[in-house]
Amino acid sequence: MYQEAPYQPRRAARSEAASIRLHRYHVLAWGQPSAARPPLVLVHGWMDVAASYQFMVDALSEAFLEDRLVIAPDWRGFGHTTGPACDHYSFADYLGDLEFLLDHYAGDRPVDLVGHSMGGNVAMMYAGTRPARIRRLVNLEGFGMPATRPAQAPGRYARWIDEIRTLHAGGSALKTYDSQAGVAARLMKTNRRLPQGKADWLAGQWSEPRQDADGTTRWHILGDAAHRVVNPQLYRVEEALALYAHISAPTLMIEAEDDSLPGWWNGKFTLDEFHERLKSVPDLRRVVLPDCGHMLHHDQPERLAREIEGFLQAA
Numbered sequence: 001m002y003q004e005a006p007y008q009p010r011r012a013a014r015s016e017a018a019s020i021r022l023h024r025y026h027v028l029a030w031g032q033p034s035a036a037r038p039p040l041v042l043v044h045g046w047m048d049v050a051a052s053y054q055f056m057v058d059a060l061s062e063a064f065l066e067d068r069l070v071i072a073p074d075w076r077g078f079g080h081t082t083g084p085a086c087d088h089y090s091f092a093d094y095l096g097d098l099e100f101l102l103d104h105y106a107g108d109r110p111v112d113l114v115g116h117s118m119g120g121n122v123a124m125m126y127a128g129t130r131p132a133r134i135r136r137l138v139n140l141e142g143f144g145m146p147a148t149r150p151a152q153a154p155g156r157y158a159r160w161i162d163e164i165r166t167l168h169a170g171g172s173a174l175k176t177y178d179s180q181a182g183v184a185a186r187l188m189k190t191n192r193r194l195p196q197g198k199a200d201w202l203a204g205q206w207s208e209p210r211q212d213a214d215g216t217t218r219w220h221i222l223g224d225a226a227h228r229v230v231n232p233q234l235y236r237v238e239e240a241l242a243l244y245a246h247i248s249a250p251t252l253m254i255e256a257e258d259d260s261l262p263g264w265w266n267g268k269f270t271l272d273e274f275h276e277r278l279k280s281v282p283d284l285r286r287v288v289l290p291d292c293g294h295m296l297h298h299d300q301p302e303r304l305a306r307e308i309e310g311f312l313q314a315a
Helices: 050-059 090-105 118-129 149-166 180-191 196-206 237-246 262-265 272-280 301-313
Strands: 014-020 025-029 040-043 070-072 111-116 136-142 207-211 217-219 251-256 286-290
Touching: 025 050, 025 090, 040 050, 040 090, 050 070, 050 149, 050 196, 050 301, 070 090, 090 111, 090 118, 090 207, 111 118, 118 136, 118 237, 149 262, 180 196, 180 207, 180 217, 237 262, 237 272, 251 301, 272 286, 286 301
Parallel strands: 040 070, 040 111, 111 136, 136 251, 251 286
Antiparallel strands: 014 025, 025 070, 207 217
16 A cells, blocks of 8 residues: 655754743744845744744745745744743733844844744734834734624633633643654644645654653644633734734735635634725735645645745845
8 A cells, every 4th residue: 555755845944942031942944144135934823833834945946045044933832942831821922922033033134924823913913013123924824813892801711710720630631642643644634635745744743752651652742731721811803903004014915715714713703804804904915825725834835935935025
């Protein structure tokens, strides 16, 4: 029976460490910094890792990558980034971490920033907070969240407390797997377009083997279970729109042909609502990438690379 070989990266990444706000950030880097081209910063989504961008980086052209530094960090609580133990994560901390990462890798130079999913939301918020630091902005499927009302606050805080109690009681542990192949199968179940070879390679980046208390070896996802605790603060659309309006960088919104929002929000938040919010972005271009789902950097890395290259190199 034919077994597809694991994916072989075309461009090897360097694994680097940076001290960021009490955390030891793990960062993948390709290329070298130069005065000729701005750094390209790639930030991943929820329950993902920096290595998720490898397929897209491999698809970028040699001319585009010449004299350019590309970095992709593992967010706090994901991948191989380590730091103080915690029982929940605050969204604002991603903005603070990104600020210090740019200090470390770019100094005062504006960067080109690409964010996927949760990382796309972080990128939009950061670009509205620090507009001078972003030269061009690309949002991959980062839609924000449904609108909330102040009356929901008591229930949201109560839910947050309950989920923290559950976490400390050991009731929110992430599922483990008996092998790397089991992790790959899980990735392929989530994304029907993901081929076996890519899934096998991603599984080795997304998880690691650890010996459990009973002596058995299980494969553990490289993500902190505390990320599953709900944000205690409500999502305020008015704040998001104010941040969008403050973005000065030309912005490219890339959406997958498959609409993920119905499956996530069951009618509470639609693509049409998000498109209305995007009208607040001063300089926006929107593209729909065909034949792909939410993990568009896995499904169509070549097409995605061409769209990003064209946008970042436009006059």
